[in-house]
Amino acid sequence: AKARHFRWEVSNMFWSPDCEEKVVIGINGQFPGPTIRAKAGDTIVVHLKNGLHTEGVVIHWHGIRQIGTPWADGTASISQCAINPEETFTYRFVVDKPGTYFYHGHYGMQRAAGLYGSLIVDVADGDEEPFKYDGEINLLLSDWYHESIYTQMVGLSSNPFRWIGEPQSLLINGRGQFNCSLAAAHTPGAKQCAAAGNRHCAPVILPVLPNKTYRLRVASTTSLASLNLAVGNHKLTVVEADGNYVEPFAVDDIDIYSGDSYSVLLTTDQDTSANYWVSVGVRGRQPRTAPALAVLNYRPNRASRLPAAAPPATPAWDDFARSKAFTYRILGRAGVTPPPPATSDRRIELLNTQNRMGGGHVKWSINNVSMVLPATPYLGSLKMGLRSALPSAARPSDTFGRGYDVMRRRRTRTPRWATTCTCSRTTRRWTWCSRTRTRWRGTSARCTRGTLHGHDFWVLGYGDGAFRGDAGDAAALNLRNPPLRNTAVIFPYGWTAIRFVADNPGVWAFHCHIEPHLHMGMGVIFAEAVDRVSELPKAAVSCGATATALMAGAGGH
Ligand code: C2O
Incomplete structure (x- = not known):
């Protein structure tokens, strides 16, 4: 090392x-x-x-x-x-x-x-991946808005609320094409974009040799969009998710939510005289953004020779059954992925909602508490015992109440403007999340994706409606070969159960990976055995109350 x-x-x-x-x-x-x-x-x-x-x-x-x-x-x-x-x-x-x-x-x-x-x-020198491949392709996916983030943030916190809307473009390795298509012949009304050049938006070309196996590393850092990736004529074999091996399975396309990463194997076993499209489109929300395209370039064909066939069509955005079928196939790799602990020491139930605040502002919240971030970072204030620097004593409850009907539109209670902080010793925890339909926007519910810092977690199961507890859904959880991940999808009106071992002292965000949702409060913070964190570097605590305490000679050892 x-x-x-x-x-x-x-x-x-x-x-x-x-x-x-x-x-x-x-x-x-x-x-x-x-x-x-x-x-x-x-x-x-x-x-x-x-x-x-x-x-x-x-x-x-x-x-x-x-x-x-x-x-x-x-x-x-x-x-x-x-x-x-x-x-x-x-x-x-x-x-x-x-x-x-x-x-x-x-x-x-x-x-x-x-x-x-x-x-x-x-892998470290001397170690081997549990699968073989000849070459690698890296694809970092994102979405792109023409309005600046400052305009977006002002809109989100204005009253009336202004939603950011759909992205103008999807990007592959930072490149997309707005207002034209690389496959205009197959896209009614679109004008053809130039297929070559050295501009920032020139198409991504992925050179490959015939009859080889490539590892595509795909990660999504979108602000909003849930994506689907397909490569014309080629099957994809999923082998890794979020830095953990999964039991390999072959598919025509993969769904990828913000915060997810996958490795998929692709074998270049198709007609070698052609190039093929890589297509990335929107799922889970009505798409108003054109798919992003890249060219899988079978050498020695010219890179600028565009594939004659139409790009693979993104599956219907609202075919959630298809999304679920893909997600449910992701399982821990036999003999490699450690199994989860059979029981948990603590159970936490979290409910995501979009709330209207007293004055009419819109915020997102978890268990009716909207996360706002304090002037003094939590890790410093907790480690140095500066309780007064914590934004409020508000400790959110570990549950949102059994009676909540996620299928019913109803008025949510107005949350407090408070930050969430759950403190505990090292324990095992069990969390699940559920999404409610909001009261003023009933047309479609969207998925959220929860991401946990500082840990991987096992995704034990998914279901519709409210989690019915030990008697019902708990019995159906997969304790045998669940995947380890750092981000998990929560389907509309559904729940996702995860389990993690709290074995990493620190202060860790657990939040929705959709940027505007996080920005407007959809997150909680786990404070985990902070007394066992070793001395903090000064530069991490050189602001707010921790800086004052350091100057006064108190606190920082
Ligand atoms: Cu990529 Cu806090 O997330």
């Missing part, structure tokens, strides 16, 4: 991700940010300089558990103080497990402004 050092500067810059020039947040002049490639067991050291002129920044390493380094998790107001303009913060952490990961901003809605990139961890 070795240490890999990176010097990064985050800054705003002009870029044309979908051929329209906008401002993106880039790293070292690149969008998406540089790919980190490491081997399991390596230490990653990123010296991150904030080159944004007027706002803070942090970077979260999605899927990396930060065992023993909770201050490097990169969550503003939770694990660290945001890095001020012109300042540098050093992230130092071990990537302990091979897999497909990514990183992204975790302050305001900076992820949606383009602050993201890939993080790929290969």
Whole structure:
């Protein structure tokens, strides 16, 4: 294992991700940010300089558990103080497990402004993946809005509320095409975009050789969109999800929600005289965004030779039965994925709702508490015992009440403006989530996807309606071979049951990975055995009440 050092500067810059020039947040002049490639067991050291002129920044390493380094998790107001303009913060952490990961901003809605990139961890020297392949292709998927995140954030917190709407484009490795199609011949009314060139929005070309097997690493960092990926004429065999091996299964296309990552194997066994489309479209919401396309280029065909066939059609956006069928096939890999603990020590039931606040503002909440982030990050204030720096004593309840009918539209109670903080010793916990239809917007319910920092969890099961407890649904949970993941989907009007072992002291966000949902409060924070966290680096606590305490010589050892 070795240490890999990176010097990064985050800054705003002009870029044309979908051929329209906008401002993106880039790293070292690149969008998406540089790919980190490491081997399991390596230490990653990123010296991150904030080159944004007027706002803070942090970077979260999605899927990396930060065992023993909770201050490097990169969550503003939770694990660290945001890095001020012109300042540098050093992230130092071990990537302990091979897999497909990514990183992204975790302050305001900076992820949606383009602050993201890939993080790929290969097996340690001498170890082998439990599957074989000849080459690799990396696909980082995102969605893109023409309105700035500042306009979006003002809209979300305005009264009346202004929703961000659907993205203008979908991006593959930061590239998309707005207002034209690479496959115009198959897209009524579309004009043909140029298929070559060196513009930011030039199509992604994926060169492959015939009769080889490729590992496609696919991750989604979308702000909103749930995606589906297919490659014309080719089957995909799913082998990894969120940095954990899964029992291999073959499909024509994969669903991928924000925060998910997968590896799929593809064998180039088709007609070698043709190129093929990779198509990424929207699912789960009525799509108003054209699919993103890339070209799988069988060498030695010319890259600019567009596939003659139509791109694979994205399955119907509202075919949830199909989405569920895909998700349910994801299981832990036999002989590799450890089984979950048979019982849990604590059970937490969380309900996501969209609430109207007293004054009419719209917020999202969990168990009727909308997460707002405090001036002093939780990790510092809890570790240094600064109880008064906690935004309120509000400790959300571990349950939302048995009587709640997720199928019924009804008025939700007005939540308090409070932040959630659950404190406990190291215990095993069991969480499940459920989504309600909102009272003023009854046309369709959307999925949410919950992501947990600092841990992988087993996804024990899914179901419709309310969770019926031990007597009913608990008995049907899969304790034999559930997958380990860091992000899980919650289907509309449904529940998802996860279990995790609280074995990583720290303060960890558990939230919806949809950026506007998180920004408007759909999250909780698990404070886990904070007394066992070792001394915090000063730079992580150099703001708010922890800074004051440090200056007074109190607290920080
Ligand atoms: Cu990728 Cu807190 O999430």
